[in-house]
Amino acid sequence: MAEREYRKNDKGMKQVIFLKVCLLFIVVTVLSACSVKRFIPKDEKLYSGATIKINNINKIKGLSSLEEELQELLRPEPNSKFLGSRIGLYYHYKTEQGKKGFLTKYMNKKFGENPMYYSNVSQNKVINLIKNRLDNRGFFNSKVTASVKEKKYTKSIVYTIDLTEPYVLETYQLENDTLPFYKEIKEELKTTLLKKGTRYSLESFKQERIKIDESLKARGYYNFNQDFIIFEADTNQYKNKRFDLYLRIKKETPKKALIPYQINKITVYPNHNLDQKNKVLDSTEYKGVYFIQDTVFFKPKRLHNYLLLNKDDFYNPQNSKITSKRLSSIGTYKYVNIQFDEKSYQENDSLGSLEANIYLSPLNKRSLGLELQAVTKSNNFAGPGLSINYRNRNLFSGGELLSLTGTVAYETQIGNNTQNLNGLKVGLGASLTFPRLIFPWDLTGRFKYGVPKTKISFDSEYLSRSNLYGLSSFTSSFGYHWDANKYLSHQINPININYVKLFNTTSDFKDILEKNAFLQSSFDQQFIAGFTYNLTYSELGRSSKKNQIFFASNLDIAGGALSLLSQNTSAGKKTFLGLEYAQYAKVDIDFRYYLGLGKEQTLITRLYGGLGIPYGNSSVLPFTKQFFAGGPYSVRGFASRSIGPGRYNGSTTNSTYFDSSGDIRLEANLEYRFPIYSLIKGALFADAGNVWLYNNSSSLEEDNSLSLEGGQFSSNFINELAASVGAGVRVDIQSFVIRFDLATPVKQPISNSLSTIKLSNTILNFAIGYPF
Template identity: 30%
Template sequence: MRYASIQWLGKLVLLVTVFGWGCNTTQFLRDDEAFLSKNKIVFDKKQSGKLKNKTKLADELSRLYQQKPNSRWLWIPRQYFFYVSDDTLGKSSFGKSVSRFARKKLGEEPALFSDSLARLTAQNMQYYLQNKGFFQAQVKFFPEFKARNRKVEVTYHVAPGWQYLIDTVIFVSRDTQLEALLRQISPRTNLKPGQPVSRDLYDAEVNRITRYLRNHGYAYFYPQYIKNLQALDSSQARVKLLLEVVPPPGRSSHRVYRIGDIYVYPGYSGFLEDRPRKDTLVDGVHFLLPDDEFRIKPHTLLNSIALKPGALFSQEAMDNTIRQLNSLQVFRIVNVKYETDSLQADVLNFRIYLTPNKKWEFGLDFDISNTNRKGPVAGNLIGLTFTPSLQSRNMFRGAELFVSSLDFGVELALFDQDTISTSILNTLDFKFQTDLYYPRFVDHLGLNRGLHRLGLLSDRYNHRLRERANSNFSLSYNLLSVLNYYRYNLVNLSFGYDLLLNPNNRFIVNHFGVDFLAPTTFQAFRDILDDNPFLQNSFTRQLITGFLFRDLTYIHASPANRRGASWYLQASADLSGLEIWALNRLFNALTDRSEAWKLFDVRFSQYLRLELDLRRYWTLTARKSFVARFNTGAALPFGFTDNVPYVKQFFAGGPIGIRGWWARELGPGRYVDPITQDRRNRNLFYQTGDFKLEFNFEYRFPLIRPFNLFDTHGALFLDAGNVWSLGFSPDEEINRPGSLLSWKRTYDENGEILNDNLFLEMGLSAGFGLRMDFTYVIIRLDVATPVKNNFPDPARNNSYWVDWEKWSPQRLRWNLGLGYPF
């Protein structure tokens, strides 16, 4: 038997050897050719110890390679497919098609070493370093030819020298008015002492000065009026710099412009621009109408025009005008032009041409998504949704956008066939939604005006509300049926606004909101509810209300810094029943009662839910990155409510959480639900908590590009966290022992651990994932295993770590999803 195995292995090695020899690409080379096999960067040893961020600098320089070695498909060099596809002698049409496919999908043009390209690479590296402040940098290349396999390794020897730093910067100009202005704004310069004398900082400073001047009347100021930096003095690698702004050719100063007349052309087509138009003056702005009727109310347009007659020219005001008019979505093209007034040389007249969009539009969408439904009995599902929609622009002549849509969806348990259920069809979903978007801020009951007067809203925020916010009225009905378990009807009515404060910060606020949830349970799910009073109490008909404030979401996404690192923050607050509770308490106090109000025997939910999602992204190289995530939240009932509605509670596990456990399998606390001990029940897991704490770490890196069709990336990840109960339900510790949040270890009367420190009760899992990038969609497959349990093992001295001697592949958790988890 052993001899047969050795014989089989020998045949395999021989086959691979013969096939590899057949794929030898050196047979295609001419005598003066060699393949480039490797590029390498080596820093001068005398200077490399003084360099900061040497690894990052090496990565930046590596992006300047003019030549890169060929990659491989399995063990076959890709240039092999390129060469053999040229040989079409004696091949049939089908054979030629196969060769063309192999060349296109598997082949690469041979990377033949080129001395001129290597020289150009070294030259570009040297220029790059000099633009980073290494003015004395030297880069040389040394090719090493290996005659045996006709390959060349190229080493780039980098001697960066000193990096020159800024000492001081002097701003000068022959335009005395402009020079005074430059010195006035100089404290905000990008060229700060101690920073390197780099091209990037110089370009940023040019953009800063240009942007400021164009926003303060200098309509014809351009970057070319700012000269290159001049070094006045340098000692010990610190440089005193001069930045000069020159006047326009033939003049001694730049002219400051004011806004004159503004002409608006609604209904502009471009082909009929010479037709007669009626000139109507509204608040100092000329509207040239193609007929006698305003199809869009003039004040709607005026609210979107940031340009004001008599004000200084501002590039920002002009950009805001274009952006805000486009955001109305009633114009297909917005074109703003300006010209100097024929009588006043320092006055600019503006013409705004508005080409209308279609009033009605019908849409049809089909979507494939990974389900992250908050209801119970939700596993690792794939959702298919068919959505027809109808849009009407300028609904009430105020540029309102009316959108109505129908969603028909199903959720499939394609990868849950080891569960008790035998059907892949898990959920049926129907949703009707209608939205009315207002292109302006509508102050709900004057609430924001009152907050501003009380000093609770800043002038800047209040100004942005008036300038940029859009209001939204929404009405929806959702019927969701989880087969064999339950179905619910959800009606939602809400009103609020969406404010994009700037490209990095966004507020979404709903002042008014009412949700009516009416679930209907089937026998299989009622059996679960009978054994779990807390779930039964939170899974009833409920009214979730807010009449002054319903919810708020704040999103911050910072741009990447010079090192490729960025932040993402999402914070949300969800408040229900505060106004009802206050009125109920007042009524009870006046009538000497203690009853809780209901509407048609439906109770009002009263709770506060807070959640924070903080992420940090690091770009390590062009294709490698590291992500860290912190997620926490708390849901607190108050007033006449003992439980937070189930759909508002937190759960642990699943494809975007702690991936070593199924969704709702982990916790709460050290509690282990008996139903989770049978993996066939995984679509029945329902455990949730009032408090959540979660950490995620993920390293992402490139793997392969199969058949040159799509990129496949790998990921190594570590997840930690859990959910806990805060003990609002009086029977919580009886129904789910060990579920309460605790900062220290407590024992019961038998000396057994009852609750432990929350950090000890955090589950820990590790795993590996694939991300297949098809450009339009990313398919994610993760596999993870628990490393540390959320409960101690009394047989192993109360250790929380997994007993690897008892580990089996059944502990693996496979998660399929779309897109990145975070």
């Protein structure tokens, strides 16, 4: 029987290798067929691009950003390549020749490109652009030349720059005046970035103008504009490439731009629509703010807490921006429009007056949605799902949101090295979200950026797992969520209850539990009640920084408060309402650094660590709270949940999908992402990680043969990491990502050294979305 199984697996491996070789042969053949050489006119050559060479004879430091700027000036762009072939250009030529097949027309429509010949390139135009940019960065009178590199079918250009020594700032002065306005500018210049020794740069001057303009507007100068600011550089006082910089205000600047403005009236329209234009609506005043609505669509008391605009405050666009964001976050409104109307201005006025009008256009109160889903999970399960969702917005005229959801889904394990498990999942959920803090004390004034939301939720789920077991779960939570700023958010659930019931267990699953005391103990505790907290800091998509950071941490503490209300059983366990409950503390940290390399290239470093400590009633973490490693979102050269714990390596007859879990998880990932062609992106990556036990499971059973030997965390953990390397292709359609990652192991947890890469051990991971 064992010999027959070996032959079957060996045959399967050979088939996998054969398919991969065939696929490689097809790709090479297709790309070779896409040669465009035969289509190029005899009197033309393709333009293959340009490079820049800088002769830095003065050894000037910090030129990397300048080089990137100059690269962007290289015009035009050459025809794009995919693995060395100009596929877009190839299908353009095929179409031009009259080839009207479906594939040709489709590929030309999606990826076709007009040929870029060398004759279309204007060297002088590019040279002038480069010289102008160098002048704007202080490198006046630099020499730029061009040389051509010619091949049989292509030409490229090298632009060589003999860089001169740049001009640097000696003094920065403000033309003074007696108006209070100039005192405001002088105060702002204390934090200027234009310090002595700063290189001359028009971009720096532009940023300084923006900074001053924003500062003055925040102090109430409603009518001021950055175009009123002039910078003048004077080099006449020096012989060694230094300059004095003078900041002046244009003489023709209107006087109303030089005085601050106050808000003297605030009016809110909570149910604004165009039909109300000529209607006379009721007006209600609450804390100095007028609310105009026919009937009470939104209670003024509730809406007022979202406003950061107050009567007699100086105009501040930042307060207006945050108010707009806070109002939009309620979830009741489709549009939020804040307008300021300037009152009549007199020539001798030292203070201007504004009226703030806030127009709020609501969404439909009720909505019903049906969604067909395709889901992939970190455990290699994937499949279709159907979800129906009902929403009732502004339920109690205070922005409350009632949501009812029903889902049904089928999922199966995909990829190689899986155990062909599948399941049917049915779920029902209900939640009620209040766009404010429900708390014994009023803490509204403590939150300036985002108003906390209070959410109460109830969910139930039934899962039938492929001839193994059925699992029903009931979850309820009460908690808060808020944004501290545009990068930082918090979520805290003081009450988080989860009840899980295992039923319809088959003999196969019972055998698995009997052979793994650790696993059996993790299914014993069916009742979890505790506290959870999440902190997330993310610069992704919210910052103009070239290099961005993501950080997230979760804290989960269960069973602590219940111990005060529990009863002891004869077995020494504590129960609440007759249910034995879990006790543990769990924390994890996820840190990522995105290093921008330019031209859509990014190098991502990720470090992940998690620790769960069972105590009291629990000797191990509940199964749903344990850590796993391996799969498309973890160490991709290993099947999902197949690594560890530690050096433990169950035999081929006894190891299962459920064995490789632990209380501790460490993981590191390095991934280089780059564009390939249009929507197609590529990646090269390396992953390492493992899970370990906090308590060795031998303590759970008198029979040590049932323990997970080598599974406990020790000082030798570095040598117990699993590692893999691979490459991936992703189709990125407006942030909807279909991902294929091919990876192979290079180190096993039981080995202290790297292993030989074998094609037969590769794993193809399919997933939706980036791994991190």
